[in-house]
Amino acid sequence: MDVMTRAAEPGTAVAVAGIAALLAEGIAALAPRACSPAAGLRATLAADLVTATALPLVDTAAMDGYAVAGAGPWVLRSEVVRAGHPSSRTLAGGTAVRIATGAPTPRGTTAVLRSEVVRLHREGQRATVVHDRSEPARDDTRRAGEHWPQGQLLAAAGTRVCPAVVSAAASAEAVQLWVRGPVEADVVLTGDEIRTDAGPLRHGQTRDSLAAVLPEYLRAVDIGCAELRHLPDCPDLLSAWLGAEQRRELVIMVGATGRGSADHLRAALAALGARVLLDGVGLRPGGSQLVAVLPGGQVLLALPGNPLAAVAALLVTAPAIVDALTARSTRARRYGRVTGAAMSGTVARAVPVRQLPGGVWQSIGAVQTPHLAGLIGADALALLDPAADRGGPVELLLLPR
Numbered sequence: 001m002d003v004m005t006r007a008a009e010p011g012t013a014v015a016v017a018g019i020a021a022l023l024a025e026g027i028a029a030l031a032p033r034a035c036s037p038a039a040g041l042r043a044t045l046a047a048d049l050v051t052a053t054a055l056p057l058v059d060t061a062a063m064d065g066y067a068v069a070g071a072g073p074w075v076l077r078s079e080v081v082r083a084g085h086p087s088s089r090t091l092a093g094g095t096a097v098r099i100a101t102g103a104p105t106p107r108g109t110t111a112v113l114r115s116e117v118v119r120l121h122r123e124g125q126r127a128t129v130v131h132d133r134s135e136p137a138r139d140d141t142r143r144a145g146e147h148w149p150q151g152q153l154l155a156a157a158g159t160r161v162c163p164a165v166v167s168a169a170a171s172a173e174a175v176q177l178w179v180r181g182p183v184e185a186d187v188v189l190t191g192d193e194i195r196t197d198a199g200p201l202r203h204g205q206t207r208d209s210l211a212a213v214l215p216e217y218l219r220a221v222d223i224g225c226a227e228l229r230h231l232p233d234c235p236d237l238l239s240a241w242l243g244a245e246q247r248r249e250l251v252i253m254v255g256a257t258g259r260g261s262a263d264h265l266r267a268a269l270a271a272l273g274a275r276v277l278l279d280g281v282g283l284r285p286g287g288s289q290l291v292a293v294l295p296g297g298q299v300l301l302a303l304p305g306n307p308l309a310a311v312a313a314l315l316v317t318a319p320a321i322v323d324a325l326t327a328r329s330t331r332a333r334r335y336g337r338v339t340g341a342a343m344s345g346t347v348a349r350a351v352p353v354r355q356l357p358g359g360v361w362q363s364i365g366a367v368q369t370p371h372l373a374g375l376i377g378a379d380a381l382a383l384l385d386p387a388a389d390r391g392g393p394v395e396l397l398l399l400p401r
Contacts, residue, residue: 013280013287016348016383020320023291026277027299027324030180030249037169040161042222043181044326049155049165051172054145058086061099063114063140066129067106068096076120076127081106096129111139148172158329160222180326184248187214187228188241190255191305196230209371210254210307217311220400221318223250235264243272246298249325252314255305257288265290265302274300278317282347285369286313291321299325306369312350312381315397335393336361338382348385352378353396361396375399 014022032046060083061067067081068074070093077095081087083102091097091108099105099112117135121128131137148154154168161179169177189211195201196208208230215225226248231237238256256265269276269292278291286309290302299321303310323331341351341363352364352374361382367374380396388394 013282013347014278015282016316016385019278019281019317020323022278023317023320023324026275026291026293027321028297029327030183030325032178032180034176034178037161037166037174037177040177040179041163041166041182042224043161043177043179044328045155045157045159045161045165045177046180046327047157047178048153049159049169049172049174049177051148051150051152051154051174053173054150055147055171056142056144058144059105059109060142061101061103061105061112061140062142063112064101065099065112065114065116065140066096066118067091067099067109067112068129069093069108069110072129072131073121074129076129105141109141112141114138114140156329158327160328160330181322182222182224183250183322183325184224184226185218185250185252185301186226186246186248187218187252188231188254189228190231190233190238190253192233194230194255206370210310213372214254214310216400217314218252218318220398221315222322223252223318233264235268238264239268239271242268242274242294242300246294246296249298250321251294251298251300252318253300253302254310255303257290257302257304269300281313281316283312283316284345284347284349285309286311286316286350287347289313289317291317307372308367308369308374311372311375315381315399316350316383334380334396334398336380336382336396337391338363338384338394340365341382341384343384343386343388343390346386348383350381350397351384352399353380353382355379 069091074094074096077097079097081097081099081103083100086104087106089106091106117132119130119132121130154172155165193204193206194208211228218225231241256263272295274292274294276292281287281289286304288304292300294300301318301321303313319331338353338361352367353361354364354377356362364374364378378399380398383395
């Protein structure tokens with residue numbers, strides 16, 4: 001994962017709108033790999049998904065009813081054609097058979113009539129199918145290739161592998177996909193003050209309120225959590241951990257992004273020769289974040305230690321990292337009109353909002369960063385950009401619920 005790019009100037013905050021382009025330039029995409037469609041969920045297509053067969057392969061019945069041959073009325077044969085059990089017989093003109101939805105039509109079939117549009121006349125052992133003239137005539141045959149022919153494009157390279165892509169691949173008999181990802185991360189939380197085990201807090205400690213929920217926020221941005229550890233504020237341990245061979249393509253660190261006496265991240269990265277791509281974002285909360293490429297090629301996303309700031313930074317920046325690593329070309333963005341939150345300041349603000357009936361989004365109100373209580377009842381974070389038109393739609397970052 002060699003990277004040749006222009007890194008951000010140290011201490012220069014990047015505007016939220018510039019994050020994607022900066023990281024796309026600085027992060028090399030993962031190598032493509034082949035996998036089953038189900039194993040590619042949350043990854044990105046590295047090659048077009050095309051149909052391996054026509055759908056359906058042969059003419060089938062679109063409704064329960066009768067397969068008929070020629071003009072009616074039709075003498076009903078005793079055979080019943082069921083889905084998954086093709087008929088080996090041929091319909092002669094003037095005959096019909098019962099047929100189930102999805103069953104292949106027998107040779108000689110000229111139409112499939114649904115049960116609702118026919119009547120049966122019985123004379124002893126003989127039954128005749130007659131079209132009910134009060135009902136419109138309609139052929140309910142699903143023709144071979146009606147949904148798609150062999151070789152049709154279903155999803156282009158760069159498309160996120162969502163459940164619909166996985167299902168469509170199965171319908172198209174595409175037994176494998178070429179993908180990049182899904183992205184997996186090793187996660188480390190730093191800080192001497194963080195209490196990770198049970199028991200009463202000692203003076204100066206704070207409870208670890210992120211470890212249990214951080215995987216949920218990671219999944220919301222298509223990142224799997226391979227491992228989660230805690231490191232104390234020790235520069236030697238931090239350097240050793242960052243310098244060790246990482247098993248995953250992404251490392252996420254929470255804490256150590258400030259510039260205080262206990263924050264050793266920048267010194268450790270400089271000593272390792274890491275390439276810093278982003279050091280600070282014009283965002284509140286969550287501006288104190290950092291993205292770098294480690295000597296082994298892994299990407300580091302360092303988030304601020306305060307829980308709300310960490311979540312805001314993750315939702316703003318991690319999708320751009322995933323896009324770059326997987327060469328994703330399409331990312332759905334959601335916008336809405338927000339009330340109760342004024343545009344102010346010189347940097348973007350991430351404001352918790354809830355959706356009201358009618359589609360308007362309302363600010364939750366003032367929140368604090370050391371906890372996530374301000375997200376209770378919130379549906380999204382609204383990105384209020386001071387450069388945007390006042391009263392216009394703003395980008396919404398949906399929260400996992």
